[in-house]
């Protein structure tokens with residue numbers, strides 16, 4: 001069984017009672033949207049999404065997408081993550097949607113994250129995405145290198161140069177030690193031109209994990 005499907009099916013009922021739903025980005029959210037469609041839970045609701053990709057997935061199913069600019073606060077936000085530690089710190093932004101994801105997470109009343117059990121990883125270091133204003137890239141890179149961090153500008157196949165987020169900014173991936181994650185999340189904001197990191201330390205969220213046998217656990 002596909003754990004993304006298992007966990008999406010598991011949480012879909014929770015969305016029934018809400019009218020304004022915040023949605024993240026990625027393969028897991030795509031699966032959830034397929035299930036929302038199957039369960040006829042797209043029409044009659046309003047969606048606020050963390051990326052153009054998710055907005056398209058909703059609008060091609062004739063769902064209503066509200067702009068973040070409207071300032072509407074989702075009653076519930078649902079998304080996935082790239083890694084989660086056993087003490088619920090998440091690393092997000094594999095799809096470069098970290099900034100809007102953090103906005104929606106922050107301004108939503110209830111927050112739920114879903115993913116494969118294999119994303120639960122306690123390791124010494126994590127690759128943490130940063131969204132950075134492009135004219136500040138060289139300053140940020142030299143500052144972080146001076147502090148001893150390993151950094152890469154994120155690139156993708158099919159495009160020359162850096163990946164550009166939906167907000168028009170490049171993404172850096174920085175190696176950060178596990179014990180430093182939450183401190184790094186705060187201190188990185190002091191470097192002018194760093195907009196946001198993909199580290200989520202709030203822990204004010206529920207995390208559901210699924211495996212291939214169809215088992216769902218709450219972290």
Ligand SMILES: O=C[C@H](O)[C@H](O)[C@H](O)COP(=O)(O)O
Pocket residue numbers: 024025026027028029079080081082091092093094095096097098101
């Ligand atoms: O920028 C993308 C997001 O943070 C995603 O939630 C994360 O990368 C997980 O994506 P997927 O569901 O494709 O594993």
